[in-house]
Amino acid sequence: MAVNLPEPTAADLLPVAGVRLGSAAAGIRSKGGNDLLVISFEPGSQCAGVFTRNRFCAAPVIVCREHLQAGAGAIRAVVINAGNANAGTGKSGLAHARQSCVALAEQLDCAVEAILPLSTGVILEPLPVAKLEAALPAACADLQPDNWLSAARTIMTTDTLPKAVSRRVEINGVGVTITGITKGAGMIRPNMGTMLSVIATDAAVPASVLDQWLHEAVDASFNRITVDGDTSTNDTALLVATGQSGVSIADAAADGADVLRAAIAEVSLILAQAIVRDGEGATKFVTINVEQAANEQEAAAVAYAIAHSPLIKTAFYASDPNLGRLLAAIGYAGIDDLDVDRLTLLLDDVVVASDGGRDPGYQEADGQRILKEPEFAVTVRLDRGAVSTTVWTCDLSHDYVSINADYRS
Numbered sequence: 474m475a476v477n478l479p480e481p482t483a484a485d486l487l488p489v490a491g492v493r494l495g496s497a498a499a500g501i502r503s504k505g506g507n508d509l510l511v512i513s514f515e516p517g518s519q520c521a522g523v524f525t526r527n528r529f530c531a532a533p534v535i536v537c538r539e540h541l542q543a544g545a546g547a548i549r550a551v552v553i554n555a556g557n558a559n560a561g562t563g564k565s566g567l568a569h570a571r572q573s574c575v576a577l578a579e580q581l582d583c584a585v586e587a588i589l590p591l592s593t594g595v596i597l598e599p600l601p602v603a604k605l606e607a608a609l610p611a612a613c614a615d616l617q618p619d620n621w622l623s624a625a626r627t628i629m630t631t632d633t634l635p636k637a638v639s640r641r642v643e644i645n646g647v648g649v650t651i652t653g654i655t656k657g658a659g660m661i662r663p664n665m666g667t668m669l670s671v672i673a674t675d676a677a678v679p680a681s682v683l684d685q686w687l688h689e690a691v692d693a694s695f696n697r698i699t700v701d702g703d704t705s706t707n708d709t710a711l712l713v714a715t716g717q718s719g720v721s722i723a724d725a726a727a728d729g730a731d732v733l734r735a736a737i738a739e740v741s742l743i744l745a746q747a748i749v750r751d752g753e754g755a756t757k758f759v760t761i762n763v764e765q766a767a768n769e770q771e772a773a774a775v776a777y778a779i780a781h782s783p784l785i786k787t788a789f790y791a792s793d794p795n796l797g798r799l800l801a802a803i804g805y806a807g808i809d810d811l812d813v814d815r816l817t818l819l820l821d822d823v824v825v826a827s828d829g830g831r832d833p834g835y836q837e838a839d840g841q842r843i844l845k846e847p848e849f850a851v852t853v854r855l856d857r858g859a860v861s862t863t864v865w866t867c868d869l870s871h872d873y874v875s876i877n878a879d880y881r882s
Contacts, residue, residue: 475757476847477804478750480634487639487650490675491515491715494645495615499608502556507627510553511612518715521683523691525708531560532570533590540586546680549587550785552577555628559592559600559705560671569602576606591669591709603819625654632686636747641737644720644729649676651736652745655744670710677716682725687712694745697867700752747864755791761827767858771808776864778806786869794840796825815856
C-alpha cells in the first residue's frame with residue numbers, strides 16, 4: 474500500500490489546452506485492461522526530454538532522441554505502451570519502435586519525426602507491434618482533453634495507484650495550467666529508473682528553455698529518488714508546451730518565466746515523490762538529508778550509500794533502531810578524508826550519534842518511536858562545508874521480494 478499517497482481524482486487534474494489523451498487495450502500487458510496511451514498535441518507544440526543513462530537503453534529511448542533532434546523539439550504526439558519495455562531487442566526493437574511512430578503518424582496525419590514512442594514493462598521480449606498498431610485507432614478515437622486520470626492508469630505496471638498532479642499559475646493576468654503524469658514503483662534509482670513522465674503546459678515556451686527547465690527539475694526530483702538502486706533501460710521524462718493559453722515565454726528571463734519554472738519544478742517533485750511513496754512493497758517514506766558537505770558529489774555519495782543499503786532499508790521496514798548500519802554506510806560512501814569525530818547523525822530531531830559515537834542523550838526507544846512512523850527523516854551533518862542535498866527513498870519489505878519474484882507471472 475502506498476505511503477500517504479492519496480489517489481488522484483479526475484476533478485483534481487486540469488485539462489491543458491492543446492492536449493488530448495486516449496487509451497485502449499492492445500493486449501500487451503498480461504494483466505489486461507488499457508495498456509496503450511496516445512497523447513496528442515496541437516501543431517506548434519514544443520518538447521524537451523531527459524532520458525536514462527543506462528547504456529543498454531531501450532529502442533524507444535533511442536528513437537525519442539532521434540526524433541527530438543530531427544524535429545528541433547517539435548512534437549505532435551506521444552505513444553506509450555505498458556507491459557513490454559522493447560529493451561534488449563536489438564535492431565528488430567528499433568524497427569518496431571519506428572513502426573509504431575509511422576502507424577500513429579498515419580492516424581494523425583503528421584510527420585513521423587513528430588511522434589515520440591515510450592515503452593515500459595518486461596525487458597528482453599519483442600514488442601508485439603502488430604497488437605499496438607491494431608489498437609491505435611481505438612486510442613485515437615478516445616482522445617479527450619480530460620482523460621489525464623485514465624492516462625495515468627493506462628501506463629501503470631507494478632504501480633498500485635495512478636500518479637498525476639496539476640497546478641495553475643497566473644502570468645501577466647492570464648491563467649496557465651501544468652498537468653503531469655508518471656509511472657514507476659520498482660527499478661528506481663538516480664538517473665531515473667523505470668519511470669515514464671509526461672508534463673504539459675499550455676504556455677508557449679521554446680524547446681531550448683524547456684530543455685533547461687526540465688534538466689533542472691529532473692535533477693531536483695526524479696534524479697533524487699531511489700527505491701532499489703537499479704537504473705532502468707527506459708526512463709523518459711518529457712516536458713511539452715502547447716502555446717494555447719496565449720502566454721508566451723520567449724526566454725528564461727521573460728516576465729513570468731520564474732513562476733512557470735517553479736510550477737514545473739513543483740509538479741516534477743510531487744510526481745517523483747509519488748513514485749517512492751508507491752515503491753514496490755513500501756511501508757515507509759524516508760527523507761535523507763546530507764548537510765555541511767564539501768561538495769555535491771560527496772553529499773550525494775553519503776545519501777545514496779544510506780538509501781541503497783539493504784541492511785538499512787530492512788531495518789527501516791522492521792522499525793528496528795539498528796542505527797549503527799547508518800554509520801557503516803556513511804563510512805563506506807567514499808570520502809577518504811572523512812573525520813567521523815565531527816559527524817552528527819539525527820533521526821527527525823533526535824540526535825543519534827555525535828563526536829564519533831552514540832550521542833549521550835540518545836535512547837533507543839526514541840529511535841524506535843520514530844521508525845514506527847510512516848514518514849521520517851535521516852539527517853547527516855558532515856561538518857566539512859556548506860553543501861546540502863536531499864534524497865527520498867523507502868524501506869525494503871517482504872512484498873518487494875514477492876512482487877519482483879512474480880513480476881512475469
